[in-house]
Amino acid sequence: MAVVAAPGLDQLRVGFVGAGRMAEALAQGFIRAGKVEAQHILASAPSDRNLCHFRALGCQTTHSNQEVVQNCWLVFFATKPHVLPAVLAEVAPVVTTEHILVSVAAGISLSTLEELLPPATRVLRISPNLPCVVQEGAMVMARGRHTGNSDAELLQTLLEACGQCEEVPEAHVDIHTGLSGSGVAFVCAFSEALAEGAIKMGMPSGLAHRIAAQTLLADLPLGGATHRELGPDPARPQEENGAGCPCPG
Structure with a gap:
């Protein structure tokens, strides 16, 4: 056909x-x-x-x-x-x-x-x-x-x-593969790390994971609106070294 x-x-x-x-x-x-x-x-x-x-x-x-x-x-x-x-x-x-x-x-x-x-x-x-x-x-x-x-x-x-x-x-396009394609895995790993920290301090696993996920979800609209309207996220450390690189976390 x-x-x-x-x-x-x-x-x-x-x-x-x-x-x-x-x-x-x-x-x-x-x-x-x-x-x-x-x-x-x-x-x-x-x-x-x-x-x-x-x-x-x-x-x-x-x-x-x-x-x-x-x-x-x-x-x-x-x-x-x-x-x-x-x-x-x-x-x-x-x-x-x-x-x-x-x-x-x-x-x-x-x-x-x-x-x-x-x-x-x-x-x-x-x-x-x-x-x-x-x-x-x-x-x-x-x-x-x-x-x-x-x-x-x-x-x-x-x-x-x-x-x-x-x-x-x-x-x-290839930059995006690292930023957003692979980035999803890093976000998941970060969420898991947040939850694990709370679990080690005595919080129940289910509650810790729910709060960690909600913490990330809540930051998304805040971060997106901030970048659109005000520039860099005020919640992010702004110190830079002499070469203009952000301070390591």
Whole structure:
């Protein structure tokens, strides 16, 4: 089935090549926000292990990556980075200039994506993070040479169903992977450390973890509003050394 020019957003068919946790989180966000109808999402994976989650959302599934590209105009490639080149080589014969292809794979540049796909293919990279699962993600996106403003705006509109999304220069995409992708794990570790300290002083485990989590949750709107309105968070030590580096904690 040949892909035709994009219909309205309400008729948009979205594909996922790769059906892991992040792909599922994005699909779930699109559906919950009413951006895409579940039956208009088609996902592929080698086995049914992850596809069953897509079917539970009401999405269509297949084991054919080419089928996804042939039937969807906007396609997310959510495979492991090391297998993405082979996947792109597999689907390249059915890619047209009408497609918008979005890579979720870390570390694979836009220029590499463009080299692996037919000339003038519209490609973008995105860097999501785990909180997309609860529609509180922090995401960035970067566009390739042939991707227009309307393409980027469409993708950003969709991704904002899963949290905050900003378009950035490509160099910032990999920085974001460390800041927000890996940063989630550091926040979790910090929350756990707060709770463990209270537990060692005699507080019950459940209460300690609830208070630690709420402490972090309460700081988020405070910190966000402070940065937007006043600059650096007043709760953060401001002393710097001569090189302009903040004092170590």
